[in-house]
Amino acid sequence: MKYPKTQRRYCKHCKKHTEHKVTIYKKGKERSKAEGKRRYERKKKGYGSQPKPVQHNFAKINKKSTPVFQCTECSKKSIGKSYRVKRFELIEV
């Protein structure tokens, strides 16, 4: 799927239509000291095999791609509608 790199859309902070820069959402780095991670590390310690099941079979083939819009006037970000597509690319219009 092709998506425009810039878009003119409504900004709820500026309360008007402004130019927005479009990027693709990427998952942030996982915190190593988060409660779930610490619990998992504790469970994995010592003898024995993998304590929790690891998922190998997935019902869906494609992951969701989400566009992130950044207002060029107030530089606030908002996210758009996500799509399950094989290829999600940004193009110059």
Ligand SMILES: [Zn+2]
């Ligand atoms: Zn704005």
